[in-house]
Amino acid sequence: MLNWRWQRVRWFRSLFAPGRTIRYKPRRTVRPWLEALENRWLPAPMTFTVTDTSDASANSLRAAITASNANAPGAGMFNTIDFAIGSGVQTISLLSALPAITQPVDILGFTEGGAGYSGPPLVVLNGASAGSSSNGLDFAAGSNGSEVQGLVIQEFGKDGILLTGTNDNLIVGNFVGTDITGTAKLGNTTDGVGIFFGATGNTVGGTASGAANVISGNGINGVDIVSAGTSGNVVLGNRIGTDITGTAQLGNTLDGVSIVNGATGNTVGGTASGAANVIAFNAKGVVLSGTTSVQNSLLGNSIFGNTGPGIDLGNPPANHGQKAPLLTSLSTTSSSTTVKGSLTSSPGTYRVEFFASPASVPILQGKTFLGFANVTVPAGGTMAFTASGLAALPAGSLWTATATNTSSGALHGDTSAFSQAASLTLVVSASPSTIPFGSSQAIALTAQVLSGGTPVNRGVVTFTIVPAAGGAPIGTLRAAVSNGTAKAQFVIPAGTKPGSYKIVGVYHDSSGFFPDLTATSGTDLAYGGNRRRW
Numbered sequence: 060m061l062n063w064r065w066q067r068v069r070w071f072r073s074l075f076a077p078g079r080t081i082r083y084k085p086r087r088t089v090r091p092w093l094e095a096l097e098n099r100w101l102p103a104p105m106t107f108t109v110t111d112t113s114d115a116s117a118n119s120l121r122a123a124i125t126a127s128n129a130n131a132p133g134a135g136m137f138n139t140i141d142f143a144i145g146s147g148v149q150t151i152s153l154l155s156a157l158p159a160i161t162q163p164v165d166i167l168g169f170t171e172g173g174a175g176y177s178g179p180p181l182v183v184l185n186g187a188s189a190g191s192s193s194n195g196l197d198f199a200a201g202s203n204g205s206e207v208q209g210l211v212i213q214e215f216g217k218d219g220i221l222l223t224g225t226n227d228n229l230i231v232g233n234f235v236g237t238d239i240t241g242t243a244k245l246g247n248t249t250d251g252v253g254i255f256f257g258a259t260g261n262t263v264g265g266t267a268s269g270a271a272n273v274i275s276g277n278g279i280n281g282v283d284i285v286s287a288g289t290s291g292n293v294v295l296g297n298r299i300g301t302d303i304t305g306t307a308q309l310g311n312t313l314d315g316v317s318i319v320n321g322a323t324g325n326t327v328g329g330t331a332s333g334a335a336n337v338i339a340f341n342a343k344g345v346v347l348s349g350t351t352s353v354q355n356s357l358l359g360n361s362i363f364g365n366t367g368p369g370i371d372l373g374n375p376p377a378n379h380g381q382k383a384p385l386l387t388s389l390s391t392t393s394s395s396t397t398v399k400g401s402l403t404s405s406p407g408t409y410r411v412e413f414f415a416s417p418a419s420v421p422i423l424q425g426k427t428f429l430g431f432a433n434v435t436v437p438a439g440g441t442m443a444f445t446a447s448g449l450a451a452l453p454a455g456s457l458w459t460a461t462a463t464n465t466s467s468g469a470l471h472g473d474t475s476a477f478s479q480a481a482s483l484t485l486v487v488s489a490s491p492s493t494i495p496f497g498s499s500q501a502i503a504l505t506a507q508v509l510s511g512g513t514p515v516n517r518g519v520v521t522f523t524i525v526p527a528a529g530g531a532p533i534g535t536l537r538a539a540v541s542n543g544t545a546k547a548q549f550v551i552p553a554g555t556k557p558g559s560y561k562i563v564g565v566y567h568d569s570s571g572f573f574p575d576l577t578a579t580s581g582t583d584l585a586y587g588g589n590r591r592r593w
Contacts, residue, residue, distance in 0.1 A: 102130055102131055102132060102133060103132065103133075103136075104130075104132040104133075104136045104137055104138050104139070105126070105127070105130050105132070105138050105139075106138070106139040106140075106141060107122075107123035107126050107127055107138065107139070107140050107141075108123070108140075108141050108142070108143055109123050109140060109141070109142045109143070109144060109151075110142075110143055110144055111144060112144060112149055112150060112151045112152070114151070114152065114153050114154045114155075115154075119151075120140070120151055120157065120184075121153075121157055121158070123140045124140070124157055124158050124160060124164075125158055127140060127160070127162055127164045128158060128160065128161045128162050130162065131162055132162065132163060135204075136163070137162075137163035137164055137165055137204055137205065137206075138162060138163065138164040138165070139164065139165045139167065140164055140165070140166045140167065141167045141170035142167070142168060142170050142171040142181075142182055143170070143171070144171060144182070147181065148181050148182075148183065148239055149171060149181060149182050149183065150183040150185055151182065151183065151184050151185065152185045152187070152188060153184065153185065153186055153188065153189040153193070154188050154189060155189055155190055155193065156189055156190060156192065156193035156194065156197070157189075157193075157194075157195075157196065157197065158197075159197040159198075159199040160196065160197060160198045160199060160202045160205060161199050161200070161201040161202055162201055162202060163201075163202060163203060163204045163205050164202070164205050165205065165206040165207075165208075166196070166205070166206065166207045166208070166210070167206075167208060167209065168180055168181070168182040168207075168208055168209030168210040168232075168233075169181075169208055169209030169232065170209075171209070177269060179234075179239075179240075179241065179303075180209045180210055180211045180232065180233065180234055180239070181209070182209065182210050182211065183210070183211040183213065183239055184196070184210055184211065184212045184213070184215075185213055185214055186212075186213070186214050186215030186216060186247070187214040189215060189216065190216055191216035191217075191248070192216055192217060193215050193216045193217060194215055194216075194217045194218045194219070194220070194221040194253075195212035195213075195215045195218065195219045195220055195221075195235075195247065196210075196212065196219075196220050196221070197221045197223070198220070198221065198222045198223070198225045198228055199223055199224065199225060200223070200224045200225060201225070202225045202228065203225055203226045203227050203228070204226075204227050204228065205225075205228045205229075206228065206229040206230075206231070207220065207228075207229075207230055207231075207233065208229075208230075208231045208232045208233065209232050209233065210233050210234075211233070211234040211235075211237070211238070211239050212233060212234070212235045212236075212247070213234075213235075213236060213237065213238070213245040213246070213247065214245050214246070214247065215247045215248065216247075216248050217247070217248060217249045217250075218247060218249050218250045218251070218252065218253040218283075219235040219236060219247040219250070219251045219252060219274075219277065220233070220235060220251070220252045220253070221252075221253045221255070222252075222253065222254045222255065222258045222261055223253075223255045223256050223257075223258060224255075224256050224257045224258055225258050225261070226258065226259045226260045226261065227259075227260040227261065228261045228262070229261075229262050229265075230252060230261070230262070230263045230264070230272060231262075231264060231265050231269070231270040231271075231272065232269050232270060232271070232272065233272045233273075234272070234273045234303075235247070235251040235252060235272060235273065235274045235275075235277070236251045236273075236274060236275050236276035236277040236281075236309075236311070237273055237275055237276055237302070237303075237309060240303070241273045241298075241302055241303030242302045242303060242307065242309075243276075243309070244275065244276030244309050245276065246275075246276035246277040246278055246311075246312075247277050247278065248277075248278045248279075249277070249278055249279045249280075249283075250277055250279050250280045250281070250282070250283040251274035251275070251277040251280070251281045251282060251299075251311065252272075252274060252281070252282045252283070253283045253285070254282070254283065254284045254285070254289060254292050255283075255285045255286060255289065256285070256286050256288070256289065257286070257287075257288035257289055258289050258292065259288070259289065259290050259291045259292065260291045260292065261292045261293075262292070262293045262295070263282060263292070263293070263294045263295075263297065264294060264295045264296040264297040264336070265295060265296050265333075266295065266296050266329075266331055266332065266333035266334050267333075270296055271296045271297050271298060272297045272298070273297070273298045273301075273302065273303050273309075274297055274298070274299045274300075274311070275298065275299065275300050275301060275302065275309035275310065275311060276309045276310075276311065277311045277312070278311075278312050279311070279312060279313050279314075280311055280313050280314045280315070280316070280317045281299040281300060281311040281314070281315045281316060281338075281341065282294050282297075282299065282315070282316045282317070283314075283316075283317045283319075284316070284317065284318045284319070284322045284325050285317075285319055285320050285322060286320045286321055286322060287320070287321030287322070287323070287351065288321075289321075289322040289323075289325070290322065290323045290324040290325060291324055291325065292325045292326075293325070293326045293327075293329070294316060294325075294326070294327045294328075294336060295326070295327075295328055295329050295333075295334040295335075295336060296333050296334055296335070296336065297336045297337070298336075298337050299311070299315040299316065299336055299337065299338045299339075299341070300315050300337075300338060300339050300340040300341040300364075300365070301337055301339050301340060305337040305339075305361075308339075308340040308364070309340065310339070310340035310341045310342070310365075311341045311342075312341075312342065313341065313342045313343070313346075314341055314342060314343045314344070314345070314346040315336075315338035315339070315341040315343070315344050315345060315362075315365065316336075316338060316344070316345045316346070317345075317346045317347075317348075318345070318346070318347045318348075318352055318355050318377070319346070319347070319348040319349055319352055319377075320348070320349055320351075320352065321349055321351040321352055322352050322355070323351070323352065323353050323354050323355065324354045324355065324472060325355045325356075326355070326356045326357075326358065326472070327345060327355070327356070327357045327358070327360060328356075328357060328358040328359045328360040329358050329359060330358055330359060330410075334358070334359060335358075335359040335360050335361055335428065336360045336361070337360070337361045338360055338361070338362045338365070338369075339361070339362065339363050339364040339365060340364045340365065341365050341366070342365065342366050342367055343365055343366070343367040343368055343369075343371050344360075344362040344365045344367075344368065344369040344370060344371075344424060345357055345360075345362065345369070345370050345371070346371045346373070347370075347371070347372050347373055347376075347377035347378055348373040348377055349373065349377055350375050350376070350377065352377040352378070353377065353378055353379055353469075353470075353472075353473060354378070354469075354470070354471055354472035354473055355377070355378055355472060355473070355474065356463055356472040356473075356474050357370060357461065357463070357474040358410070358412065358463060358474070359412065359428050360425075360428075361425070361426055361427065361428065362414075362424045362425050362426065363416055363417070363420070363424045363425070363426035364420070364424075364426075365422065365424060366422075367422065368422060368423055368424070368476065368477070369422065369423055369424030369425055369476075369477050370423075370461065370474070370475075370476040370477055371476065372475070372476050378473040378474060378475070379469075379470055379473050381404065381462060381463075381464060381470075381473040381474060381475040382402070382403055382404050382462065382475055383460065383461060383462060383475040383476055383477060383478035383479075384400050384401065384402045384411050384434075384444075384460045384461075384462050384475075384478050385400050385401050385402070385403070385478065385479075386398055386399075386400040386458065386459070386460055386478055386479070387399050387400050387401065387575060388400075388575045388576060388577060389452070389458055389576050389577060389578075390577040390578075390579075391451060391452040391577075391578050391579065392451065392579050393451060393579075394451050395447070395448055395449060395450070395451055396413075396429060396449040396450065396451055396452045396458075397445065397446065397447040397448075397449065398413055398445070398446045398449060398458070398460070399443070399444070399445050399446075400443070400444060400446075400460070400478075401441055401442060401443045401444065402434050402436055402441070402442055402444065402462055403436075403440055403441045404436050404440065404462065404464070405436065405440070405464075405470055406436050406437060406438050406440065407435070407436055407464055407465075407466030407468075407470065408433060408434070408435050408436075408464075408465045408466050409433070409434045409435075409436065409462045409463060409464055409465060409466075410431055410432075410433060410434075410462070410463045410465050411431060411432050411433075411434050411444065411446065411460055411461070411462050411463075412425075412428065412430075412431045412460060412461050412462075412463070413428075413429040413430055413431065413432075413446060413449055413458065413459075413460045414426065414427060414428055414429060414458070414459050414460065414461075414477070415427040415429055415452050415453055415456040415457065415458050415459075416456060416457045416459065417456060417457070420457075423459055423476070423477040423478075423479070424459075424477060425459055425461070425477055427450075427453065427456070428450075429449040429450040429452070429458075430446065430448070430449035430450055431446075432444055432446035433465075434462075457509070459477045459478050459479070460477070460478045461474055461475050461476070461477055461478070462474070462475045463475070494551060494584070494585065494586045494587070495587070496557055496586070496587040497553070498551070499550055500550070501548045501549065501550050502548070502549045502550070502551070502584070503546065503547075503548060504522045504536065504538075504546065504547045504548070504549055504562060504564075505544065505545070505546050506520040506522070506538070506540075506544070506545045506546075506564045506566070506578075507543055507544055508520065508540050508543055508544075508545065508566050508576070509543055514542045514543025514544070515540050515543050516540065516541060516542060516543070517540065517568055518539075518540050518566055518567055518568035518569070519537050519538065519539050519540060519545065519566070519567055520537070520538050520540060520545035520564050520565065520566050520567075521535065521536070521537050521564070521565045521567070522534075522535065522536045522537075522538070522547055522549070522562060522563070522564055523535050523562070523563045523564075523565070524549065524560050524561070524562050524563075524584070525560065525561055525563060526558060526559070526560055526561075527558070527559040527560060527561050527583050528558070528559070533551065533552060533555050533560065534549055534551075534552065536548075536549055540566070545564075545566075551586055555586065556587075557586055557587020558585075558586060558587065559583035559584065559585055559586075560583065560584045560586060561579055561580060561583060561584070562579075562580040562584060563577065563578070563579050563580070564577070564578050564579075564580075565577050
């Protein structure tokens with residue numbers, strides 16, 4: 060239309076200016092209102108539903124993985140494999156290894172229970188007949204951003220779940236190495252979960268309800284994090300070596316968690332509520348190996364009942380040989396604990412975490428998290444600290460600690476092994492239980508001192524009897540420790556006012572071999588006719 064208009068103007072002007080050279084406005088090129096679109100079609104994410112338990116049909120899990128691998132869903136998108144096999148527990152008995160997963164896919168085992176299902180897994184992948192080289196699920200390069208949830212993965216010839224060179228995957232709500240109930244072993248031959256060869260940013264477990272995995276009963280390690288470039292992986296909220304309740308023994312044959320051969324910057328546990336793993340009943344709790352395995356953080360976990368150390372840094376040590384704190388004194392009441400100690404390490408800031416474990420187990424571990432303190436180590440390399448307001452120390456417990464470097468830089472994230480541990484258990488008894496005013500009845504005082512669960516045969520305990528409401532002590536006695544026990548007899552002095560009294564015991568070893576410990580009975584001794592409160 061515009062071209063035609065300018066042609067008319069050109070003819071009209073020629074009529075009134077014959078012989079003149081007319082400069083015309085350049086001819087305009089007009090784009091059409093519509094033009095052909097480029098072919099920019101991308102495959103859409105697809106959902107593949109498993110509807111039978113066979114290993115070869117078009118509706119099998121094998122077929123679903125094969126179809127998903129053939130459909131590249133585009134950046135930031137993923138395929139889905141869900142389940143609608145039938146009611147109740149469904150077992151898929153595999154006859155050979157499943158295909159490696161090479162495209163992003165969410166494998167949603169909980170869908171077998173229907174919309175809104177929130178119970179235990181209902182889909183079992185059994186590899187007893189799949190061959191000695193089979194993994195349960197093998198996430199390979201290209202599978203970044205996948206998820207697997209709500210499966211029982213058992214009896215495979217190698218790993219239950221293997222991640223190799225794949226990033227940002229999520230593993231939640233699975234039983235790996237147990238039966239359908241999560242209470243009996245049906246382990247995979249090697250590891251429960253293997254994270255290998257440059258796999259980064261993967262998450263095993265979580266803090267939300269139902270996110271925990273049970274990773275137990277496997278032939279080598281529960282979780283194995285291996286090799287240089289394998290970094291940024293997080294293991295949190297799981298039961299590793301236990302049943303679903305976190306209390307019964309289903310240990311993995313070697314380590315609960317292994318971080319070796321140059322794996323760096325990985326985290327086991329965390330500081331958020333629910334991030335702690337229960338790591339128990341394995342040969343060792345957490346093992347780090349190799350001087351290039353550094354910046355690996357172990358935070359808040361409940362580690363107990365393992366045959367060997369709760370945390371083993373190896374020799375030569377991993378995590379830059381981060382040193383554990385030295386705990387020098389402990390003061391505990393029925394409601395709180397105060398710990399004094401020091402940390403000798405590279406200058407920087409550290410998170411010192413405190414734990415308690417049953418004294419009957421003479422292995423350095425940490426079952427109950429008591430709290431933490433932030434400690435800044437100056438250029439001199441040593442800083443004394445006092446951590447108060449920690450949770451009460453359970454009776455008959457060891458107390459121990461770890462240190463984690465929270466400074467930025469090359470040492471960030473390094474966690475130590477557990478510190479040396481000791482415990483003081485003070486038991487006060489009186490017979491009769493009511494001490495009448497003016498009575499000369501002797502009161503038997505007893506203190507029990509254990510180190511690593513072993514009775515101590517050195518040092519002394521000083522018993523001090525003080526008014527519960529405060530004031531000067533009414534008596535002080537000292538007794539040597541023999542076979543873990545110190546005993547003394549105390550008679551309330553004449554002229555003592557009726558009332559409630561506390562008994563404080565202080566353990567001291569003059570050689571310095573053991574640290575000083577302090578404990579308060581937590582039970583008031585009633586004098587003057589009132590019954591003692593037990």
